[in-house]
Amino acid sequence: MREIRIDGLRRILRRSASPGDLAKEVDDEIQFHIDSRTAELIRSGMTEAAARERAHAEYGDAMESRDEIVAIDRRRLRQSRRRERFESSLQDLRYAARGLARRPALLLVTTITLTIGIAATTVMFSVVDQLLLQPPPGVSEPESVKRIYYQGTRKGRTSTQSVTPYPMISKLRESVPAFGDVAGSFRSSVTLGRGVGARNIDVQLVSGNYFRLLGVRPQLGRTFVDAEDRVPITDRVAVVSDAFWRSELAGATDVLGRRLLVAGKDFVVVGVAPKGFTGIDRLNIDVWVPMGAMATDMHGEGWHNTANVTWVQAIARLRVDGTSDAAETQGTAAYRAMLREWNQPWRDSTGRVLLGTLVATQSPRGISEEGKVSLWLLGVSGIVLLIACSNVANVLLARTLQRRREIAVRLALGVSRSRLVCMLLTESALLAGTGAAAAVAVTFGVGRLVQQTLLPGMVWNSTVVDARVWGFTLGAMMLCVLLAGVAPAMYGMRTSVSATLKASEGSSSKSRPALRTALLVLQAALSVVLLVGAGLFVRSLRNVNTRDVGIDLSEVVRVTMNLRGAGFEASQIEDIYRRGRERLRALPSVEEVSVLRGSVPLASENAMGFRIPGVDSLPGLPGGGPYGAIIESNFLSTVGARVLRGRNFSMAEDRVPTRTMLINEMLAKAYFGADDPVGKCVMVRADSVCTEIIGVVENVMLVSLVNDDRAMVYLAARHPLVGQATPQAMLVRAPNNADAVARQARKDLQQLSPGMPYVEVASFADLVAPQLRPWRLGATMFTLLGGIALGIAVVGLYGVMALLVSQRTHEIGVRMALGANAMDVVRLVSWQSIRAVLTGLAVGLGSAVIASRWIADLLYETSPRDPAVYASAALVLILAAVVASVVPARRATGTDPARALRAE
Amino acid sequence: MRDDAGLVSGTLDLLVLRSLAWGPQHGFGVARWIQSSSADAILVEDRSLYLALHRLEERHFVESEWGLSENKRRARFYQLTMSGRQELQARSTRWARYAEAVARILQSSTPPVASHA
Numbered sequence A: 001m002r003e004i005r006i007d008g009l010r011r012i013l014r015r016s017a018s019p020g021d022l023a024k025e026v027d028d029e030i031q032f033h034i035d036s037r038t039a040e041l042i043r044s045g046m047t048e049a050a051a052r053e054r055a056h057a058e059y060g061d062a063m064e065s066r067d068e069i070v071a072i073d074r075r076r077l078r079q080s081r082r083r084e085r086f087e088s089s090l091q092d093l094r095y096a097a098r099g100l101a102r103r104p105a106l107l108l109v110t111t112i113t114l115t116i117g118i119a120a121t122t123v124m125f126s127v128v129d130q131l132l133l134q135p136p137p138g139v140s141e142p143e144s145v146k147r148i149y150y151q152g153t154r155k156g157r158t159s160t161q162s163v164t165p166y167p168m169i170s171k172l173r174e175s176v177p178a179f180g181d182v183a184g185s186f187r188s189s190v191t192l193g194r195g196v197g198a199r200n201i202d203v204q205l206v207s208g209n210y211f212r213l214l215g216v217r218p219q220l221g222r223t224f225v226d227a228e229d230r231v232p233i234t235d236r237v238a239v240v241s242d243a244f245w246r247s248e249l250a251g252a253t254d255v256l257g258r259r260l261l262v263a264g265k266d267f268v269v270v271g272v273a274p275k276g277f278t279g280i281d282r283l284n285i286d287v288w289v290p291m292g293a294m295a296t297d298m299h300g301e302g303w304h305n306t307a308n309v310t311w312v313q314a315i316a317r318l319r320v321d322g323t324s325d326a327a328e329t330q331g332t333a334a335y336r337a338m339l340r341e342w343n344q345p346w347r348d349s350t351g352r353v354l355l356g357t358l359v360a361t362q363s364p365r366g367i368s369e370e371g372k373v374s375l376w377l378l379g380v381s382g383i384v385l386l387i388a389c390s391n392v393a394n395v396l397l398a399r400t401l402q403r404r405r406e407i408a409v410r411l412a413l414g415v416s417r418s419r420l421v422c423m424l425l426t427e428s429a430l431l432a433g434t435g436a437a438a439a440v441a442v443t444f445g446v447g448r449l450v451q452q453t454l455l456p457g458m459v460w461n462s463t464v465v466d467a468r469v470w471g472f473t474l475g476a477m478m479l480c481v482l483l484a485g486v487a488p489a490m491y492g493m494r495t496s497v498s499a500t501l502k503a504s505e506g507s508s509s510k511s512r513p514a515l516r517t518a519l520l521v522l523q524a525a526l527s528v529v530l531l532v533g534a535g536l537f538v539r540s541l542r543n544v545n546t547r548d549v550g551i552d553l554s555e556v557v558r559v560t561m562n563l564r565g566a567g568f569e570a571s572q573i574e575d576i577y578r579r580g581r582e583r584l585r586a587l588p589s590v591e592e593v594s595v596l597r598g599s600v601p602l603a604s605e606n607a608m609g610f611r612i613p614g615v616d617s618l619p620g621l622p623g624g625g626p627y628g629a630i631i632e633s634n635f636l637s638t639v640g641a642r643v644l645r646g647r648n649f650s651m652a653e654d655r656v657p658t659r660t661m662l663i664n665e666m667l668a669k670a671y672f673g674a675d676d677p678v679g680k681c682v683m684v685r686a687d688s689v690c691t692e693i694i695g696v697v698e699n700v701m702l703v704s705l706v707n708d709d710r711a712m713v714y715l716a717a718r719h720p721l722v723g724q725a726t727p728q729a730m731l732v733r734a735p736n737n738a739d740a741v742a743r744q745a746r747k748d749l750q751q752l753s754p755g756m757p758y759v760e761v762a763s764f765a766d767l768v769a770p771q772l773r774p775w776r777l778g779a780t781m782f783t784l785l786g787g788i789a790l791g792i793a794v795v796g797l798y799g800v801m802a803l804l805v806s807q808r809t810h811e812i813g814v815r816m817a818l819g820a821n822a823m824d825v826v827r828l829v830s831w832q833s834i835r836a837v838l839t840g841l842a843v844g845l846g847s848a849v850i851a852s853r854w855i856a857d858l859l860y861e862t863s864p865r866d867p868a869v870y871a872s873a874a875l876v877l878i879l880a881a882v883v884a885s886v887v888p889a890r891r892a893t894g895t896d897p898a899r900a901l902r903a904e
Numbered sequence B: 001m002r003d004d005a006g007l008v009s010g011t012l013d014l015l016v017l018r019s020l021a022w023g024p025q026h027g028f029g030v031a032r033w034i035q036s037s038s039a040d041a042i043l044v045e046d047r048s049l050y051l052a053l054h055r056l057e058e059r060h061f062v063e064s065e066w067g068l069s070e071n072k073r074r075a076r077f078y079q080l081t082m083s084g085r086q087e088l089q090a091r092s093t094r095w096a097r098y099a100e101a102v103a104r105i106l107q108s109s110t111p112p113v114a115s116h117a
Helices: A007-013 A019-043 A048-059 A062-101 A104-133 A167-175 A210-214 A242-248 A291-299 A324-342 A369-402 A404-412 A417-454 A467-494 A497-502 A505-510 A514-545 A570-586 A635-639 A651-655 A665-672 A738-749 A764-807 A809-817 A822-858 A867-893 A897-902 B011-020 B027-037 B046-058 B082-107
Strands: A145-154 A157-161 A179-192 A199-206 A237-240 A259-262 A265-272 A287-290 A312-318 A352-357 A556-561 A592-598 A627-631 A643-646 A660-664 A681-684 A691-697 A712-716 A729-733 A759-763 B062-068 B074-080
Touching: A019 A048, A019 A062, A019 B027, A019 B046, A019 B074, A048 B046, A062 A104, A062 A417, A062 B046, A104 A369, A104 A417, A104 A467, A104 A764, A145 A324, A167 A179, A167 A312, A167 A324, A179 A210, A179 A259, A179 A291, A199 A291, A210 A312, A237 A242, A237 A259, A259 A287, A265 A291, A287 A291, A312 A324, A324 A352, A369 A404, A369 A417, A369 A467, A369 A514, A369 A764, A369 A822, A404 A417, A417 A467, A467 A514, A514 A764, A514 A822, A514 A867, A556 A570, A556 A738, A556 A764, A570 A592, A570 A729, A570 A738, A592 A635, A635 A729, A660 A665, A665 A691, A665 A712, A738 A759, A759 A764, A764 A809, A764 A822, A764 A867, A809 A822, A809 A867, A822 A867, B011 B027, B011 B046, B011 B062, B011 B074, B011 B082, B027 B046, B027 B074, B046 B062, B074 B082
Parallel strands: A199 A287, A237 A265, A627 A712, A660 A691
Antiparallel strands: A145 A157, A145 A312, A145 A352, A179 A199, A179 A312, A237 A287, A259 A265, A556 A729, A556 A759, A592 A627, A592 A729, A643 A691, A660 A712, A681 A691, B062 B074
C-alpha cells in the first residue's frame, strides 16, 4: 500500500480568504446586523425608514469600525498563514524523514558519500585557509605589515630573494618615508642545554623593534628594546613562546629571570610571548633572542655592517599615510644606493624592492608548492563533493519517479507546485544537513590530524573548526541541497497530472531518463579526471624517488655537531670527531664512516675559488659556485657514488699532504666540455701552485633532491690549502639498519663530552622527506580522493542500474518468455549505462588533457599527457562500470517470466 | 442613545464569551442576548461588540463560520473554542471575586484608621 497524504484536501474545502474577501465579509456581517435590527424595530411598529435610521444610529460609526475590524482579520490571516507554512515544512521534514527511514541502506550510503564529500572539502578548506588566506595569528593590523623582497636579474635569470645582508635593514628604515618601521629576523635551529640532556630548539633572532612592529604584547614580562640588538652585547635576554613556556618551563609565573643555555650561551628569560603567536611564517619558534645576542656566533663579528653574509628576512609596517607603491619606489632607490656602495658584481645593481603581504597568496615569489598542491586538493575534494551530490540527485530522482503517481494525486488535490517543490527539496536538505553535521564532526575529530600529516612542521590555529570553517561547511551544504534537489524538483514542476494518472506503472520506463544519463556521464567524467591526476602524481613521486642523486638515501646517515658554536677549540673538535668516528665504527651494521669538511649535503654550501691557467674568465654556473668540500678517500664508497673517469683518492692521500682533487660531472661539463679534465692542473682559492684533477665523479646531491645543478670541487683530505678547516659532519654507511644506527649514534655521540651541543643525526631519506612532500601529498591525496570518487560513482551507477532493472522486470520477463538468452538480457540492460560511462570517459579524458596542463609544473619528469596514465585511468573506470552494471543485470535474468507477466 | 461608557474594561469580552457558551450565535444574537439577560441594564454599542468578537477570534477564543440565520439569511456565526471556554471560566471566576470584593468595601461600616507615620 502506498501512503498518500491529502493535506491539500482540507485547504480546498476550507473557505478561501483573500484580503479583498475579508472586507466583503465584514460588510456582509454588518449589513446582516443592521437588517435584523431594522426588521425587529418594524415589528415593534416603526416605519421602515425610521427603523433603518435607528438601527444605523445604534450601530455607531460603521465605516470606521469596518476598517478596524478588517485590520484585525488581516492580522489573524497573516498569522495563520505563517503558522501553516511552518507546520507544512515540519510536516515535509517528518514525511521526508519517514520516507528515507524506510530505506535505511539508501539513507546510509547517500549520507556517507555526502559526508565524505563535505568533510574532504571542509578539511582541505581549513588547510588552504590557514596556509594561504589568513594572516598569521597574533599580529595586530596585519594588512599594513609587508614582507620585503629583492628582485634582480643576472645572466638572464630573474630571481626574487627574501633575505639580505643586515645593513640593508637600517638603510630601508632610514630612507623609506612610507615605512613606519622596518624589522629583521632569522630563524635557526640551535642546541638547548648541553651534554646528554641537550636537545634542538627553534630560535629566531630578531631586531629589537620586531615585536613592537607586529603589535605583539607579551603575556608576561617584556619583549626587546632597540639597544639589545646592537653589539657588543652585555646581557643576553630571551623571550619564550607560549608552548615552550608551558612544556619546558611548566608554565611557571615566576619564570622571568630564569636562565636558559641556548647555543652554549646563558640567556635570561625576560618575557613570554602571547598564546598562538609563532612569528609570521607559521613555523615553530621556541625562543626569540635579540640579534646582537647570537648573530656574532652565527654570522661572524662584522654581521651588522658586512655585505658578505645574506641572511636577514625583513618586514616593514607602512605608515598610515604610506602606500605600497610609494614604499616600493622609495625602497628600490634605497636598495640600489646600497648596492652601489657594496659594489658586488654578483648582485643586479638595477634590482628592485617588492612588497608582499603577510598572507602567503600575495607573495612576489608566488605560492609555495605546498600551497599549490593544497589548492589542487581543495579543488579535487570539491569534485568529490560534486560526484556525491550528483549521486544523491540520482537517488532522489529515482525516488521521485517512483512517487510520480502520488505527486500527480497531490497536484490534482490542489497542492501548489511551489509547495511540491519545497517538499521535494526537503529530502535533499535533510540528507545534506545530515551529511554536513557529520562532516563537521569528522573535521573536529580528524581535521588536526590531516593538517599535521599533510604539512608537518606548520603551526596551525588552535581551533580546527572556526567561524570561517563553519561558514564554508554551511555553504557546501547549501550547494548540495541545490545540486541534489534541483533535478527532482524540476521533475515535480513538469509533471503533468492527467498523463501520469492515466499512465500505468510500467509504461513510463519508455521515457528517456536523460537527466540520469547526464548525471552518470558527469560522474564518470569527474572520476576519470581525478584518476588521471592521481596517476600523474604517483608517477612523479616514483620518478623523484628513483632518481639517482649520488647518495643512497636510505643507507646513509648524516651526523652534524655544531662544536664551534658550543665554544670548542679546533684541536678539541678534531679530538671529538676522532673519538666519534671510533664509536660509530664500533656499531654493528655500520660499514663506513667518512668525515667531511667544507660543504655538507643538505646542510651548508661553501663556494671555492677556481681558476684554469690560461683561461681568463670562466662562464657563470647556473647553480652558482663552484662549491668545495674536503673529503676522505672513503667518501664515495660511503655515499654510494661512482668515479666516472680517472681515479678516486688513495688511502695514502688521507694521511700525506698532496695537491690532488676530484671534480663532479657538472663542473667537468661546464668548464672542460668535451675535453678530458683528468690530468689537468687548476688553481684553487689563492693557491700559488696548481692542483691536479685526478678524477671526475658523478654528481652528488648538495642542496636539493631535484634541480641540484651545483658544480663541485673535492679536495684531498690533506691538501696543503685545507689548513684549519675543521670537520663539519660525518657520513655513515649503514645499509640495512639506518634508522636504528641513527638512534644509537645520537645516544653515543651525545656523551662524547660534557659540553656537547645537540648532535643531529638523520638518514638522508628523512632529510629529503620535506622536499618530497609536494609529490607525496599529491600522490596520496589524489589517489585517496580519486578512489573515493570512483567508489561513490560506482555506488551511484549500481543504484541506477538496480532501479532500471526493477522497472523493466516486465519487459525482461516477456523477452525471456519469448526465448531471449541471459546474455542478451544482460547486454540489453547494462548497455545503456555502460554507454553513459563511455561517454563520460571520453569527456573526462578530454578534460584531463586540458586540466593537466595546470599541474604540469607540479610534476617531476612526467608528461601531463603520459599515455600510460590515461590508459590505466580509463581501464580502471571501465572495469568498475562493468562490475557495477552487470551484477544487477544478471540478477534480472533470474526473473521468472510467469511472475513478471503476472505482476502487470 | 445607548452607550457602553459604564462598562468596566474587559467586561464586554466576558459578556460575549458568556453569550456564546450556549452555542454558536451570530453578532446580532449576541447583542440581543446581552441586552435581554441584563434586563436592558447594560447597553452595548453594536460596533464595540463586533470589534470585541473579531479580537476574540484573533486570539483564538472564538472561531467563525458562515451559516444560515433563523430566517434563512447568510450570517456569520461565532462559536467558542476550547481555549475560549477556559478563558470564560477564568474570567468569570475573576469577575465574581472582584465584584464581591467591591461589594464588601461598599458595605463596610468601619471608618479608615488614621496613619501615624
